[in-house]
Amino acid sequence: MSRRVDLRSDTVTQPTPAMREAMATAIVGDDGYGEDETVTALEHLYAQIVGKPAAVFVPSGVMANQIAIRILTKPGDLILAGHTQHMVSFEMGAAARNSGVQFALVDDTSGAFELSEVQQVLDGEYDHQPHVAMVSVENTHMPSGGTPWDLAALEKLAGSIGTRPIHMDGARLFNAVVATGTPAASYASSATTVMSCLSKGLCAPVGSVLAGPSELMDEARIERKRLGGAMRQAGIIAAAGLLGLSTMTDRLAEDHDKAQHLALAFAERFSESEYNPMSCQTNIVAFSHERARELVSLLEARGVVGDTIAPTRVRFVTHADVSDADVDFCIDAIRNFTWN
Numbered sequence: 001m002s003r004r005v006d007l008r009s010d011t012v013t014q015p016t017p018a019m020r021e022a023m024a025t026a027i028v029g030d031d032g033y034g035e036d037e038t039v040t041a042l043e044h045l046y047a048q049i050v051g052k053p054a055a056v057f058v059p060s061g062v063m064a065n066q067i068a069i070r071i072l073t074k075p076g077d078l079i080l081a082g083h084t085q086h087m088v089s090f091e092m093g094a095a096a097r098n099s100g101v102q103f104a105l106v107d108d109t110s111g112a113f114e115l116s117e118v119q120q121v122l123d124g125e126y127d128h129q130p131h132v133a134m135v136s137v138e139n140t141h142m143p144s145g146g147t148p149w150d151l152a153a154l155e156k157l158a159g160s161i162g163t164r165p166i167h168m169d170g171a172r173l174f175n176a177v178v179a180t181g182t183p184a185a186s187y188a189s190s191a192t193t194v195m196s197c198l199s200k201g202l203c204a205p206v207g208s209v210l211a212g213p214s215e216l217m218d219e220a221r222i223e224r225k226r227l228g229g230a231m232r233q234a235g236i237i238a239a240a241g242l243l244g245l246s247t248m249t250d251r252l253a254e255d256h257d258k259a260q261h262l263a264l265a266f267a268e269r270f271s272e273s274e275y276n277p278m279s280c281q282t283n284i285v286a287f288s289h290e291r292a293r294e295l296v297s298l299l300e301a302r303g304v305v306g307d308t309i310a311p312t313r314v315r316f317v318t319h320a321d322v323s324d325a326d327v328d329f330c331i332d333a334i335r336n337f338t339w340n
Helices: 017-025 037-050 061-072 094-099 115-127 151-160 173-180 184-188 214-226 235-247 252-269 292-301 324-335
Strands: 054-058 078-082 102-106 132-138 166-169 193-197 208-212 284-288 307-310 313-317
Touching: 017 235, 037 054, 037 184, 037 193, 037 208, 037 235, 054 061, 054 214, 061 094, 061 132, 061 166, 061 193, 061 208, 061 214, 078 115, 102 115, 115 132, 115 151, 132 151, 151 184, 173 184, 173 193, 173 252, 208 214, 252 284, 252 313, 252 324, 292 307, 292 313
Parallel strands: 078 102, 078 132, 132 166, 166 193
Antiparallel strands: 054 208, 193 208, 284 313, 307 313
């Protein structure tokens, strides 16, 4: 069998042997009745890490985002968000379908927002435009290449939107924490709600956690049930998430280092893309190329499996199952790449 290095996403990670053991021996109960001790422990740990009073364990990051929308908005409201954010572009129109809301989009090419654009959207309410009920930020920002938010910029954004809540899609929050040295609670302090995925760089097989004020998390449990996300003996999977949060965050620096080596190789070989490898701050190499889909297809034929996130934008993601030898293999394939 020919060699294959899977860089499509950090969601392809396999649970560690310790996670498999923890899952096999987890104490479980019926979480529908609030009786699963392992789920409760996971929720308490995440809430503590991000500095929020309470948290709710859910099957996926998409569900966590959709629950946040349902508890922070009402039908007809606007959500101010970046035009390439996951909530906008990668959740199959779920916000409109599930909550009857619309998006007011601003440029997030850099991963963050220009406050002047934000203010222009907010000022539109005086011209009979719908109410902006919440602001959504993504940290790290995947489409720009896993870019962490600058804490000062996040705090300025929070200070510019009045009493509106911020929801932080922190699917890769801990990549931002490791890359910048900013504690998760500091990042989350400007947000009313925050969610993180356990099944990406933290290697758990499934699950995300949403945190915020206790009364909102009570509402979140209701919305989780309405969306079909209430689980029973969920401690089996929560056990892996507990290990992810407690043992797998520091090692994310290894993924970042591997991605930066790949970024340099991509920038050198595909100089026509004008990709700046220094923009790769975490575990995602993402750049634009006119022949993006062909590029990805030809590299896959050489054993380097990536993906596109737009017709002219490629993405390659490092994770715990990518070894140093895998990186060397990929760099060799990139350097020797030829167009058919």
